[in-house]
Amino acid sequence: MSMAVTHFNYIAVIVLMMIGLYVLFATGNLIKRMVGLALFQTSTALFYISLGKVSGGTAAITIYADSPEGRALAATLDPAYVDQFGINGVVYSNPLPHVLILTAIVVGVATLSVGLSIVVRIREAYGTVETDEIEAVARVEAAQSGPARSEAGA
Amino acid sequence: MVDVLHLIGGVLVVAGTLLTLLGGVGVMRFPDVYTRIHAASLTDTGGATLVLIGLGLISGLTLETLKLGFVWVFVMLTTPAAANALANAAFSAGHTPRIGTFQITKSADASQAKPETPRTASGDGKSGAP
Amino acid sequence: MNDIALQASFALNVALLLMLVIVGIAIARSRSLLASILLLGIYSLVSAAWLVVMDAADVAFTEAVVGAGISTVVLLGAILLVRAGPVRHDWRMTIPPALLVLGVGGLLIYAVTGLPEFGDPASPANAHVGRSYLIETPKEIGVPNVVTAVLSSYRGFDTLGETVVVFAAGIGVALMLGFGPRSALSPPPVATGDHHVVLRVTAKLLIPLIMLYAFYVQFHGDLGAGGGFQAGVILAVAPILHALVFGLRETIEAIPVHAVRSVAALGVLLFAGVGLVCILNGGDFLDYDYLFPPSVEAMIPPGLMGDPDHAHHWGQHFGIFFIELGVLFTVSATMVTIFYGFAGRAADEQEAAS
Numbered sequence: 022m023s024m025a026v027t028h029f030n031y032i033a034v035i036v037l038m039m040i041g042l043y044v045l046f047a048t049g050n051l052i053k054r055m056v057g058l059a060l061f062q063t064s065t066a067l068f069y070i071s072l073g074k075v076s077g078g079t080a081a082i083t084i085y086a087d088s089p090e091g092r093a094l095a096a097t098l099d100p101a102y103v104d105q106f107g108i109n110g111v112v113y114s115n116p117l118p119h120v121l122i123l124t125a126i127v128v129g130v131a132t133l134s135v136g137l138s139i140v141v142r143i144r145e146a147y148g149t150v151e152t153d154e155i156e157a158v159a160r161v162e163a164a165q166s167g168p169a170r171s172e173a174g175a
Numbered sequence: 176m177v178d179v180l181h182l183i184g185g186v187l188v189v190a191g192t193l194l195t196l197l198g199g200v201g202v203m204r205f206p207d208v209y210t211r212i213h214a215a216s217l218t219d220t221g222g223a224t225l226v227l228i229g230l231g232l233i234s235g236l237t238l239e240t241l242k243l244g245f246v247w248v249f250v251m252l253t254t255p256a257a258a259n260a261l262a263n264a265a266f267s268a269g270h271t272p273r274i275g276t277f278q279i280t281k282s283a284d285a286s287q288a289k290p291e292t293p294r295t296a297s298g299d300g301k302s303g304a305p
Numbered sequence: 306m307n308d309i310a311l312q313a314s315f316a317l318n319v320a321l322l323l324m325l326v327i328v329g330i331a332i333a334r335s336r337s338l339l340a341s342i343l344l345l346g347i348y349s350l351v352s353a354a355w356l357v358v359m360d361a362a363d364v365a366f367t368e369a370v371v372g373a374g375i376s377t378v379v380l381l382g383a384i385l386l387v388r389a390g391p392v393r394h395d396w397r398m399t400i401p402p403a404l405l406v407l408g409v410g411g412l413l414i415y416a417v418t419g420l421p422e423f424g425d426p427a428s429p430a431n432a433h434v435g436r437s438y439l440i441e442t443p444k445e446i447g448v449p450n451v452v453t454a455v456l457s458s459y460r461g462f463d464t465l466g467e468t469v470v471v472f473a474a475g476i477g478v479a480l481m482l483g484f485g486p487r488s489a490l491s492p493p494p495v496a497t498g499d500h501h502v503v504l505r506v507t508a509k510l511l512i513p514l515i516m517l518y519a520f521y522v523q524f525h526g527d528l529g530a531g532g533g534f535q536a537g538v539i540l541a542v543a544p545i546l547h548a549l550v551f552g553l554r555e556t557i558e559a560i561p562v563h564a565v566r567s568v569a570a571l572g573v574l575l576f577a578g579v580g581l582v583c584i585l586n587g588g589d590f591l592d593y594d595y596l597f598p599p600s601v602e603a604m605i606p607p608g609l610m611g612d613p614d615h616a617h618h619w620g621q622h623f624g625i626f627f628i629e630l631g632v633l634f635t636v637s638a639t640m641v642t643i644f645y646g647f648a649g650r651a652a653d654e655q656e657a658a659s
Contacts, residue, residue, distance in 0.1 A: 022552055027422035033322040038409040040329040047333075050392045052384060056341050058656050059376065066368070066496060067325075074565045075431055076424030080360045081451040082529060083443055095308045104446065106426040108439050108453055113434035113554060114360040122327035122364050123452070124467040127636060129369045130379070131474030134643045137383040138481040144387045148568045151393065175593060256507040263500050 030071040037064035049152040051140045062129045073118035077102065079111065081119065083141045086110025141147060180232050185227030195222035196214045207273040208265045216258030321355040321561065336391050338384050352617045362530035363452045366522070375640055378545055384649030419613040446616035448527040451636060456532065457625040462592040464628070465576050468635050472573050475639030479566070480522045482646035501550065508550040524632050527622070533629035537636025545644050555647045562645060565638045570636030579627045593624030 025032065041064055043047055044057030077098045085093050091111050093120065106112055146151050147158045198218025205211045227247045231240045328348045335341045349372020356365035424586035438455050446454045457462055548556035552605035580591040588595025595606070597620050605619050 024418055026422065028417060029319060030322065030423045031417040031606065032525050033319075033326060035410055035417060036326055037322075037329050038413075039406045040326070040333055041400060042331045042409070043402050044404065047399045048392060049395070049398065050338070050389070052338055052380070052387060053341060053392050056345055056380070059339060059345060060332060060348065063368070063372065064325075064329075065496045066364070066474045067355070070356060070361050070364060070421075071423060071437065072422050072428075072430050073361075074359050075434045077414065078360055078426070082361045082362070082531065083439075083449045083451065095311045095621075108436070110500060112426070113432045113451075114440050116438055116455055117435045119364050119432075120455045122361075123456065123532075125533055126364070126367050126371050127538065128467055128474075129562075130376050131639065131643070134647075135380050135474050135481075136478045137379060138478045138646060140482055141386045141647075147650060150387050150389055151573060152594065154643045160542045161470050167591060252507060252510065256503055259503045267500070286396075 030074075034068045034069060034071060037067065040064075042126055051143065051150040051152065052137070055136050055140065058136070059129070059133055062125075066126060068071035069118040069122050073115035074112045075106070077112050078114035081113045102116055113116065180235070184229040184232030187225050189229075191225030191227075191229060192221040193222075194225060198222065208270050208282050209262060209272045211252065212261050212265070215255055216261075218249060220254045222246075223254070291293050317358050318355065321351060321358065324351050325355070332471035336394060337477050338389050338392060339381075342377060342380045342384065345380070346373045349373045349376065363450075363532060363535065364437070364533045366530055367538065370542065372533060374542055375538060375643075377546075377648060378549075379643060381641070382644070382651065385651050386647065407585075422474030424605060427431050433444045446621045446625075450527050450529060450531075452530075453527045453532050453625065453629075457628055458593060458621055461580075461593075461624075461628065464632065465580070465591070468576055468632050469573055471639050472569055473643045475569055478643045482650045504550050508546055511546055512543045516540060519543070519637075523629060526629055527625060534636055536629075537633045537642060540633065540637040541640035541644070544641050548644065553645075558643070560641065562642075565645070568634050569642060572631040572636075572638065574631075575634065576628050576631035579624055579631070583624075589625075591628075593620045596620040596624045 028069030038061055040055050041059075044060060044096055045054050046057075048054060048057075080092075081096055086092070086095065086109055094111060103110060140150060143155065147155045149155060149158070195218055198215050201214030201218065202211045205214055224247060227243050227250075231243045234240055234243070325348060327356035328344055328351065331343050332344045332348070336346065349368055352372065353365045356362075356368055421430075426429065438459065439451055442448065442451045443452045446458055448454045519536045519540035519542075522531040522539060523533060526532035526536070543554050544560050547559070579593075579596070582597045583592050584590055586595040586598045602620075
């Protein structure tokens with residue numbers, strides 16, 4: 022049961038990822054699927070950031086230990102902890118996941134836009150954004166153009 | 176002296192969050208778009224104001240209080256404008272305000288009321304479960 | 306004092322994650338596309354608050370602007386173009402995904418129990434590479450914001466790739482949806498009464514402030530939270546707000562389509578160009594220590610920055626400055642291009658219908 026407390030963040034983020042995945046698969050509406058994909062991408066970002074958090078740390082911007090902010094932070098922590106894990110008297114959170122996720126978020130919205138523009142073109146071509154209706158229209162079109170194509174080929 | 180200010184500041188922050196929560200309750204329980212916009216925007220702005228005053232009292236007379244003042248100006252500028260935009264959009268889309276006790280006014284626009292609101296879809300003047 | 310602060314931070318973290326789960330379930334259950342899109346905006350805002358609790362200031366910035374701003378606008382533009390009705394929920398379609406999600410979720414939760422506990426400073430992720438970046442940045446780069454230093458200098462090549470991906474996405478949307486050229490030639494809309502005076506006045510007040518804020522975030526990216534990606538997205542919000550309030554035609558007159566295209570390409574060119582200059586001066590690609598040739602380095606006044614490594618710190622500072630500028634150009638121009646694509650398509654459809 023203590024695992025639920027020490028690993029709460031990871032379990033909650035996995036629940037969020039699975040909700041996003043469910044929305045992606047359980048609906049036939051293409052735009053709802055893009056919403057589910059965006060949900061999935063954002064929760065992956067949350068997972069990375071949870072990995073990089075250091076207990077008692079602060080944002081990864083270098084501050085001096087004898088400035089007001091540095092002293093206020095050091096007052097809330099155990100001095101031995103700060104000595105062991107701090108850098109020049111201040112404990113920071115890991116900056117590397119922040120870097121990876123920052124660009125991932127912007128790239129995520131760019132790819133969301135590309136996906137949505139494809140959905141818009143599908144709607145203009147087939148008249149609907151539900152996948153079962155699109156398949157029906159495509160089958161009808163293939164049946165209509167099939168005999169014409171075989172005539173042209175023969 | 177500092178402790179009294181911190182205490183008052185803390186009380187104001189809690190009051191502000193409770194006010195915002197009440198706004199959420201209002202949005203769920205009010206019957207119609209316009210009353211919901213009223214509930215959400217008033218409590219949003221008021222709650223944000225109380226929280227910012229409380230935080231200002233806690234941080235004392237420093238640069239942070241000036242920054243909180245700017246945040247307050249920004250909130251006062253944008254939240255009412257957003258409420259206006261919402262009400263404008265609802266009006267342009269054809270929502271008419273419900274007048275009287277849960278009855279739809281018989282006008283030309285009522286027939287174009289959005290089907291997404293479950294209560295207006297029935298159209299016989301009965302209110303749905305609150 | 307120690308325990309209370311840490312426990313309060315953890316309680317806030319738990320509360321925000323539970324709110325996110327509730328919003329996620331609401332998105333899954335909602336039958337209206339408009340409601341799911343707005344709930345996604347709320348999800349992004351609550352994530353931004355959670356990111357601040359996790360000490361990720363730069364990421365919180367980006368998530369708030371991108372998720373609650375651009376993403377919502379683009380999704381709303383898409384449902385306007387698609388003219389979709391309520392989502393059909395077929396209960397038979399939900400059973401295989403539910404089983405899949407339960408199975409995969411169960412496996413992942415079982416795997417996750419092997420990770421080090423949350424907030425552990427001695428975990429392999431936090432104790433080796435992350436820690437070395439924090440230690441080496443003041444000596445090698447001399448910039449207070451370690452995230453910007455890693456993004457622009459240590460992992461600059463990575464960032465070049467991301468910038469090109471954003472540019473390519475802009476090209477993709479422009480190819481599929483067009484640039485909205487016809488809306489610029491249409492006659493001005495007939496004034497329908499002054500419904501929108503409040504919005505117009507507020508927008509006129511806010512648009513210059515938004516642009517000023519974007520430039521502040523851009524140029525203070527190495528001193529505090531900020532940088533090219535955040536500033537680019539914030540800068541793109543200003544023309545989008547202008548187009549939403551005053552009409553797309555006015556915005557295209559102010560910021561023409563060919564200018565936006567050129568600025569996006571210029572950004573990538575600037576970024577890659579800085580790398581090439583470093584090669585020409587004898588270093589590796591994007592190695593800012595070689596940004597200035599020795600003749601220019603001799604002219605840098607000694608001790609100006611107060612540190613002994615001032616010469617190559619100047620190279621790092623200018624290198625980071627120029628590539629962040631390149632990222633600003635590309636990201637802002639791409640977001641505006643994407644908006645022009647969606648909004649222009651809607652305007653073209655109204656033209657064709659009338």
